[in-house]
Amino acid sequence: MLDKRVPTLAAAVDGVRDGATVLVGGFGNSGVPVELTHALLEQGAKDLTVVTNNAGSGDTDVAALLRERRVRKIICSYPRSKGSIWFEELYRARDIELELVPQGTLSERMRCAGAGLGGFFTPAGADSLLAEGKEVRMIGSRRHVFEGPLRGDVALIKADRADRWGNLTYHSAARNFGPTMAAAADLTVVQVRQFVELGELDPEVVVTPGVFVDRVVRVEPGGGR
Amino acid sequence: MTVPGLSRDDMARRAAQDIPDGSYVNLGIGLPTLVANFVPEGREVIYHSENGILGVGPAPAPGQGDPELINAGKEPVTLLPGGAYFHHTDSFMIMRGGHLDISVLGAFQVGANGDLANWATDDEHFPPAVGGAMDLAVGARRILVLTTHTTSRGEPKLLERCTYPLTAAGVVDRIYTDLAVLDVTPGGLLVRELVDGLTRDGLQQLTGARLRFAEDLRVLAPASSG
Numbered sequence: 001m002l003d004k005r006v007p008t009l010a011a012a013v014d015g016v017r018d019g020a021t022v023l024v025g026g027f028g029n030s031g032v033p034v035e036l037t038h039a040l041l042e043q044g045a046k047d048l049t050v051v052t053n054n055a056g057s058g059d060t061d062v063a064a065l066l067r068e069r070r071v072r073k074i075i076c077s078y079p080r081s082k083g084s085i086w087f088e089e090l091y092r093a094r095d096i097e098l099e100l101v102p103q104g105t106l107s108e109r110m111r112c113a114g115a116g117l118g119g120f121f122t123p124a125g126a127d128s129l130l131a132e133g134k135e136v137r138m139i140g141s142r143r144h145v146f147e148g149p150l151r152g153d154v155a156l157i158k159a160d161r162a163d164r165w166g167n168l169t170y171h172s173a174a175r176n177f178g179p180t181m182a183a184a185a186d187l188t189v190v191q192v193r194q195f196v197e198l199g200e201l202d203p204e205v206v207v208t209p210g211v212f213v214d215r216v217v218r219v220e221p222g223g224g225r
Numbered sequence: 226m227t228v229p230g231l232s233r234d235d236m237a238r239r240a241a242q243d244i245p246d247g248s249y250v251n252l253g254i255g256l257p258t259l260v261a262n263f264v265p266e267g268r269e270v271i272y273h274s275e276n277g278i279l280g281v282g283p284a285p286a287p288g289q290g291d292p293e294l295i296n297a298g299k300e301p302v303t304l305l306p307g308g309a310y311f312h313h314t315d316s317f318m319i320m321r322g323g324h325l326d327i328s329v330l331g332a333f334q335v336g337a338n339g340d341l342a343n344w345a346t347d348d349e350h351f352p353p354a355v356g357g358a359m360d361l362a363v364g365a366r367r368i369l370v371l372t373t374h375t376t377s378r379g380e381p382k383l384l385e386r387c388t389y390p391l392t393a394a395g396v397v398d399r400i401y402t403d404l405a406v407l408d409v410t411p412g413g414l415l416v417r418e419l420v421d422g423l424t425r426d427g428l429q430q431l432t433g434a435r436l437r438f439a440e441d442l443r444v445l446a447p448a449s450s451g
Contacts, residue, residue, distance in 0.1 A: 027276040027313075028299035029292070080354035081299070091352050100353055103275060104317030104360035111314045123363040124321060127394035129345070130355070142363075143394075172310055174293035176276050179312040207312070 004166040004216050005195060009039035012189050012217040016045045016154050019072075023110065023152035023181040024052040024062055028081070031174030033158040035219045036191050037061040040156065041068060049073040051110070051152060053103065053177065057083035066090060075150070077103035100130065107180050109150035114183025114212070119148040155185035159208070159216075162192040163199075166213030167206045175207060182212040191219045229422040230374070230403030235447035238263040240329060240371050240401045244270055248326040251275070251361055253343075254298040257329040257371050273325055275357040277316045280308025297357065320357060321364035328365030330358065332372040332400075334387040337434035339397040339409040341370065342389035355392075362393035374402035374431055381433035383407070383414060404428055406445055413437060418445035 006012050013036060016022070022040070026032030041064055050071050055078075056063030065071050066086040074096060079087050090096040101109070102124045112119055121144035125131055135146040157178045159168040168190060170178055182188045195218050231239065237259035244250060244260070246268040252258050261283070264270050272281040274296045281296060282303035296302045304310075319325060334342040341362055345353035362368060375381055383400065400407045405428055406418040416438045419428055429436050 028295055030276065030295050030299075031293060078354045078356040080352050088352065092350055098352065100355055102355050102359040103313075103357040104321050107313040107317050122321065124359040124393075125355075126363075127340075127391050128359060129390045130359075170310075172291050172294045172304070173274075173276050173278055175310055175312050177313045180314045 003164045004210065004213055005162075005164050006215050006217050009035055009191075009217055009219070010043065012036060012191070012215050013039045013043045013156075015187070016040060016043060018045055019047045020045060020153040021049040021051065021151070023155040023177075023185050024050055025155070025157040025177045025181050026061070027053050027173070027176040029057070031158050031170070031176045031178060032061050033156045033191050034061045036156040036158075036189060036217075037065060041065055041070065046070045047072045049075065051075040051106070051150060053077050053106065054081050055079035055084045055087035057081050063087070066096070069095075071096060073097040073099065075099040075101060075106070077101055077106050102130065105147050106150070107177065109147055110152075110177075110180045110184040113149035113151035114180065117149060119146055121146050150184070152181065152185035153187065155181040155188045157181055157188065157190045159190050159192045161194045161196050161201060162190060162213070162216040163196050163201055163210070165198060166190070166210030166216055167201050168192070168208040168210070168213065169201060169205055170207055179208045182208045187215070188213050189215045189217070191217050193221055194218065229420060231420060231445065231447060232403075234259060234263070236371060236401055236403055238447040239406065239445065240369060241265070243369070243399070244268065244327060246270070249273060249279070249324065251320065251325050251328045251365060253328070253330040253358070253361070254356075255331050257331055258296070258298055258300075260329050260371070273316075273319060274302070275316055275320065277311050277313055278302075278304065278308065279311075279319075280305040282308070317357070317360050320360045323364055323366055325361075325365040327367045327369060328361045329369045329371055330361065332370045332382060333389050335370055335372070335383050335397055335400055336387045337383070337385050337409070337413040339395040340387050341368070341392045341397050342387040343392050345390045347389065358392050362396045367398050368396045370397050370400045372400070372402060374404040381431060384433035385435070404431065404445070407436075415439055416442060418443045420445045
């Protein structure tokens with residue numbers, strides 16, 4: 001029987017190794033798998049490369065991993081957010097490596113990894129410093145820069161409902177990077193608000209089919225913070 | 226000399242006049258976000274937010290609303306009837322793939338050749354942040370820039386060529402400042418509207434690129450039509 005549900009947050013993040021590349025969903029404070037990132041903090045993995053849109057704010061989720069010096073490198077589009085104090089402190093002290101990626105390129109690189117593609121040419125950033133050292137090609141009348149796939153060892157995602165096959169629905173704009181990251185990691189771990197019986201999710205509204213998901217764990221709304 | 230510039234709201238009000246009925250529009254963080262407050266009555270404009278929303282509505286009442294439903298500036302918003310959610314990769318297909326009619330962006334600098342710089346300065350202590358700006362700048366069909374004419378220290382933001390790192394080259398169509406409305410043309414910046422109380426020479430002195438003035442130069446007023 002196929003059952004991807006796990007009973008605890010600790011079981012959800014079991015086996016994440018030092019040096020892993022971890023894709024963390026969310027945009028600002030929307031769709032952030034807060035409890036899973038805290039479970040990863042407890043689990044203790046270090047020297048992580050974290051791929052996430054923002055660099056965390058305040059003292060929770062990615063910011064907590066930064067504060068505890070678990071992150072060697074961050075790959076993101078917008079690290080400069082209100083309250084991103086831990087990132088800024090590490091950045092000024094040159095204690096963290098930053099790979100800045102245009103947001104659409106970040107998402108598309110992960111899509112390529114999940115889709116089994118070797119990369120793509122995009123006009124975004126082709127005229128910028130971010131294209132330095134990369135292959136640039138004229139396509140039509142426009143410069144395009146080559147960007148390769150970006151794969152995670154692990155993805156941590158927040159969804160809304162899941163069944164035991166790992167089919168997922170999301171809540172409003174919390175969907176953001178979830179569906180793309182789910183396909184782009186070797187181990188995809190999802191926290192959800194609710195488990196439902198197989199067949200209860202309308203197949204027309206399943207956003208991420210369970211084939212992309214390895215573990216799902218239920219987190220009580222507002223719990224664990 | 227005190228320059229009689231437009232307020233931030235009036236800058237946004239002026240840019241909003243040029244958003245046609247039925248447009249799909251993405252508004253950048255900060256000043257451009259204000260444009261949504263001033264689109265003239267009777268026009269239906271569909272706002273896109275990079276985090277996967279079409280049909281973005283106004284902010285919810287305080288204490289109301291959905292904490293996960295935010296715009297690119299991470300501020301709470303609502304979803305209008307007919308609105309839709311989609312994931313990030315689809316959202317950037319919309320942006321890069323030419324499906325948006327207009328993007329209104331802020332700027333650190335704009336070049337007379339339409340180059341845009343709005344993601345990094347030369348301050349090493351200030352981490353660069355690009356977000357969706359590069360995707361929008363190359364993807365939206367029309368790029369409008371909304372910015373003050375000079376920095377807070379009085380330095381010009383409109384230059385022959387940008388000195389800060391570029392977001393994208395040759396993409397800007399029109400610039401709305403507190404002092405003027407300017408088109409980027411093959412011959413450089415063409416002033417279409419100039420605020421009352423400032424001479425052509427006065428505007429030129431506050432600009433780092435050579436200006437030309439339209440034959441039918443008009444007074445920049447918040448609600449004048451474009």
